[in-house]
Amino acid sequence: MSQAVHANYINAEWVQGPSQRSNINPSDTRDVVGLFTQADEQQVDQAIQAAHTAAPAWALSNPQQRADALDKIGTEILARKDELGELLSREEGKTRPEGIGEFARAGAIFKFFAQEALRLRGDKLASVRPGLEIEVTREPIGVVGLITPWNFPAAIPAWKIAPALAYGNAVVFKPAELVPASAWALSEIISRAGLPPGVFNLVMGPGSVVGQAFLNDARVDGISFTGSAGTGARIAQAAVQRGAKFQLEMGGKNPCVVLDDADLDTAVNCVVQSAFYSTGQRCTAASRIIVQKDIYAEFLARLSAATQSLRVGHALAADTQIGPVVDESQLAQDLRYIAIAKAEGARHICGGEQVKGDTPGHFLRPALFADCDNRMQHCREEIFGPVASVIPADNYEHALSLANDTPFGLSSGICTRSLKHATHFKRHAQAGMVMVNVPTAGVDYHVPFGGRKASSMGSREQGSYAAEFFTTVKTSYLQA
Numbered sequence: 001m002s003q004a005v006h007a008n009y010i011n012a013e014w015v016q017g018p019s020q021r022s023n024i025n026p027s028d029t030r031d032v033v034g035l036f037t038q039a040d041e042q043q044v045d046q047a048i049q050a051a052h053t054a055a056p057a058w059a060l061s062n063p064q065q066r067a068d069a070l071d072k073i074g075t076e077i078l079a080r081k082d083e084l085g086e087l088l089s090r091e092e093g094k095t096r097p098e099g100i101g102e103f104a105r106a107g108a109i110f111k112f113f114a115q116e117a118l119r120l121r122g123d124k125l126a127s128v129r130p131g132l133e134i135e136v137t138r139e140p141i142g143v144v145g146l147i148t149p150w151n152f153p154a155a156i157p158a159w160k161i162a163p164a165l166a167y168g169n170a171v172v173f174k175p176a177e178l179v180p181a182s183a184w185a186l187s188e189i190i191s192r193a194g195l196p197p198g199v200f201n202l203v204m205g206p207g208s209v210v211g212q213a214f215l216n217d218a219r220v221d222g223i224s225f226t227g228s229a230g231t232g233a234r235i236a237q238a239a240v241q242r243g244a245k246f247q248l249e250m251g252g253k254n255p256c257v258v259l260d261d262a263d264l265d266t267a268v269n270c271v272v273q274s275a276f277y278s279t280g281q282r283c284t285a286a287s288r289i290i291v292q293k294d295i296y297a298e299f300l301a302r303l304s305a306a307t308q309s310l311r312v313g314h315a316l317a318a319d320t321q322i323g324p325v326v327d328e329s330q331l332a333q334d335l336r337y338i339a340i341a342k343a344e345g346a347r348h349i350c351g352g353e354q355v356k357g358d359t360p361g362h363f364l365r366p367a368l369f370a371d372c373d374n375r376m377q378h379c380r381e382e383i384f385g386p387v388a389s390v391i392p393a394d395n396y397e398h399a400l401s402l403a404n405d406t407p408f409g410l411s412s413g414i415c416t417r418s419l420k421h422a423t424h425f426k427r428h429a430q431a432g433m434v435m436v437n438v439p440t441a442g443v444d445y446h447v448p449f450g451g452r453k454a455s456s457m458g459s460r461e462q463g464s465y466a467a468e469f470f471t472t473v474k475t476s477y478l479q480a
């Protein structure tokens with residue numbers, strides 16, 4: 001990327017804001033990925049107004065027009081996934097295969113919702129009153145403000161923008177401050193897809209300015225947010241107060257249960273992938289590893305060996321398995337929780353120390369703790385880093401109760417060869433997503449995503465279930 005300042009996209013024009021922000025590569029802090037403009041309140045106001053003006057006509061647009069635009073976006077993303085994936089890895093720090101995989105997923109999401117635009121259906125019912133006919137239809141909600149986090153710089157924007165547009169909403173998109181390059185590249189592709197002016201707007205800038213403006217502005221009919229629980233609570237409060245629709249995806253403290261009848265190779269692989277890949281920076285990452293006591297010692301030995309063999313380094317180096325932590329403040333948070341775990345009496349098995357790489361980056365060795373108590377602070381709060389806590393369980397029932405004993409409820413995993421326990425766990429895990437013999441993180445793009453308890457609020461994202469948030473239902477009565 002050149003050092004020109006990347007602009008915001010408002011009403012089909014590229015416009016500079018009053019300030020700018022450097023995007024720093026977490027694998028090499030000397031590398032400036034690019035400069036990105038930052039909006040002020042006045043510029044957010046213009047973007048919201050552009051969307052507000054464009055929304056009524058777009059709401060009535062031909063679904064074929066929406067399908068064509070989304071398909072075009074998906075096709076270009078897929079054709080450029082290697083280049084875009086590398087950019088993503090450079091700014092966020094996940095490995096190159098993870099970055100490419102994420103853009104491939106973003107492309108697939110746009111193509112899926114291209115088709116969904118044509119599949120929006122309603123119901124026709126007989127009335128209980130003579131001569132009346134009833135129709136139930138879905139309409140777009142209007143202007144949606146989309147607020148996204150830094151850990152999935154392409155996939156999360158895609159899974160909000162694509163359904164928003166497919167179902168006929170006008171979009172104001174605010175990406176996370178740390179990862180504007182992927183968002184800008186995605187927006188640049190969207191800007192050439194043939195959408196009418198004002199239907200899609202990109203506004204980069206601080207959450208406290210741009211995000212906050214979405215909360216307060218009556219022209220924003222709905223807010224879809226993924227991020228921290230603290231910001232989510234502010235959004236919920238503001239949205240309820242002014243009657244806006246909202247959808248929140250927040251944290252997790254996901255368990256992975258390993259029973260004594262599990263295939264141990266599968267279980268070690270599930271735990272390593274769930275806990276440490278993408279540097280543990282996934283809301284579906286497993287951080288509580290609940291292990292039945294009959295296999296505890298053997299499993300821990302195998303998990304420890306696998307954890308210590310992980311190669312930590314520059315996200316774009318060919319042999320890297322674990323990229324850097326995203327920035328200094330996240331690194332400080334990880335180190336703080338590692339110190340808390342030690343102070344709470346968790347047995348330190350390996351990792352948790354900073355690693356010096358060939359480049360100045362935020363490298364951290366994946367940390368493993370054992371003999372943890374589920375009531376310990378580091379087992380209750382989301383760390384969002386490569387830190388896993390192994391908790392012993394007496395039997396299946398004990399493991400299930402530990403798995404559910406958490407304020408969160410996003411993803412819940414189990415490794416077992418018992419059909420009885422797998423079936424029981426699927427039914428009784430208090431989570432939005434249940435994983436049997438697969439990692440807690442890593443989901444398909446065409447099925448619902450979301451959680452329970454403190455993890456999520458509002459209807460599910462992704463798949464045809466996304467229509468719940470991005471449309472509103474109308475029931476029409478007709479006397480013929």
Ligand code: ADP
Pocket residue numbers: 147148149150174175176177205206207208210211212215226227228229230231232234
């Ligand atoms: P994280 O800790 O993952 O950065 P945040 O909740 O702080 O989580 O950020 C997620 C998204 O929410 C980012 O795009 C951020 O800019 C935005 N955000 C932060 N503060 C606010 C706010 N007060 N109102 C709306 N959005 C905000």
